[in-house]
Amino acid sequence: MEAAKQEIGSETGVGQEWIGKELAAVKLPDARLDKRPRSLMEKVSKGVRRSIPWACQDWAATKAAYRFFSNGRVGEEQILAGHFQATRERAGCVQEPVLVVHDTTEFSYRRKDTAAVGVVSKRLAGKDNHGKPVYFTTRGINLHSSLAITQAVEKVQWYALRWKIEVFHKILKSGCRAEHVRLRTAPRLINLLTVFCILSWRIFWLTMMNRIAPEANRDGVFTNLELRILDRLVNNNSTVHRGRRKLSHYLIKLARLGGYLARNGDPPPGNETIWRGLTRLIDIQLGVIIGAGFVGN
Numbered sequence: 001m002e003a004a005k006q007e008i009g010s011e012t013g014v015g016q017e018w019i020g021k022e023l024a025a026v027k028l029p030d031a032r033l034d035k036r037p038r039s040l041m042e043k044v045s046k047g048v049r050r051s052i053p054w055a056c057q058d059w060a061a062t063k064a065a066y067r068f069f070s071n072g073r074v075g076e077e078q079i080l081a082g083h084f085q086a087t088r089e090r091a092g093c094v095q096e097p098v099l100v101v102h103d104t105t106e107f108s109y110r111r112k113d114t115a116a117v118g119v120v121s122k123r124l125a126g127k128d129n130h131g132k133p134v135y136f137t138t139r140g141i142n143l144h145s146s147l148a149i150t151q152a153v154e155k156v157q158w159y160a161l162r163w164k165i166e167v168f169h170k171i172l173k174s175g176c177r178a179e180h181v182r183l184r185t186a187p188r189l190i191n192l193l194t195v196f197c198i199l200s201w202r203i204f205w206l207t208m209m210n211r212i213a214p215e216a217n218r219d220g221v222f223t224n225l226e227l228r229i230l231d232r233l234v235n236n237n238s239t240v241h242r243g244r245r246k247l248s249h250y251l252i253k254l255a256r257l258g259g260y261l262a263r264n265g266d267p268p269p270g271n272e273t274i275w276r277g278l279t280r281l282i283d284i285q286l287g288v289i290i291g292a293g294f295v296g297n
Contacts, residue, residue: 016042017223022198025085029073036068037079037195045199046282048275049177052192069188076194083198087148099149101162105169107179108140109189116185117141140179141189145169145197147204164208167271171200175275203275206251211268214248222250229284230254257281 019041028034043065047055056062068074091098109117117139125136147165172178176196183189209216218227227250234253255269256262258276262269 016045018202018221019045022086022202023082025082026078027081028078033068033071033074036064037082040065040068040195041198044176044195045202046279046286048175048199048203048279052181066183066188069183069191070185072187074191075187076190079191079194080197083201091148091150094150096150101147101149101165102144103162103165103169104142104144105172106138106140106142107173107189107193108138109179111139111184113184114139117189118186141186141193143169143172143193143197164204167207168200168204171203171271171275172196175203175271176200203271203278206254206278207269207271207274210248210251210255214246214251216247218245218247218250221247225288226281226285229281229288230257233257233284254278254281 019038023038023041026034026037028036043055043057043061044052052065053062056065106120108120111117118141119137120140120142121138123136123138125134128134145165145168147168149164172193176199178193178196181189181192183192206221209221222230230250230253234256251274252260252262252269254277255273256277257280258269258273258278260266260269260273260277
């Protein structure tokens with residue numbers, strides 16, 4: 001029992017090792033700010049689809065998050081520096097072509113101070129009683145995203161890969177609920193969207209890995225404690241021998257926590273079941289860690 005408690009205690013990061021890798025190259029003006037991106041990412045990743053106060057859980061942490069997003073010394077370039085470096089390192093490890101898919105999406109925000117958030121579009125809505133044109137103005141932020149895709153494809157299939165970045169934008173809007181946040185100004189919203197972009201990439205990456213690299217090593221994605229929790233909570237519906245279970249086996253278990261049925265003939269799990277499963281797994285793992293602290297006390 002004591003050995004099990006020590007093993008659980010060694011994983012108090014609750015399976016967030018990937019955050020350290022993605023943010024390792026982030027350098028901010030002082031040591032306190034340097035720690036903030038990782039702390040924020042850990043909190044937001046545990047509360048996908050939740051508000052900032054819900055993710056932070058108390059006023060002190062919430063206030064610290066708001067201060068970070070409004071800090072004039074912090075911008076998207078600094079927050080994304082680590083993720084860009086990690087992406088370059090991943091791309092350098094493959095021999096096949098790396099395709100960079102681009103697309104732009106619009107985030108709409110309604111604010112009392114209309115000058116605090118810019119205009120992203122102005123469309124003709126019709127004419128008034130005097131025949132003059134009436135325009136509908138949308139205020140918000142335009143986000144231009146790029147996804148580096150390393151799966152080898154023929155040229156005729158390249159354009160078909162564009163749907164992947166549209167899925168990435170769906171995760172941002174539906175998974176992270178980026179258009180529902182209450183931050184009031186464009187700079188604050190941009191910093192928060194930058195954090196959401198890294199989290200959305202992670203969810204997208206997990207979904208795609210299940211489809212294109214199902215035999216990959218599970219240990220590079222899940223901690224030992226997460227694997228044990230998934231094995232304990234989710235029954236096996238596969239005849240694959242335990243010693244041969246690879247990444248796909250556990251990603252499907254993760255998706256089943258999020259409502260994926262895993263019936264014969266079902267398509268691979270999508271982003272929504274993955275992000276719901278992630279949220280449940282993190283909550284359950286936190287409970288296991290807390291419970292281990294009570295055993296024997």
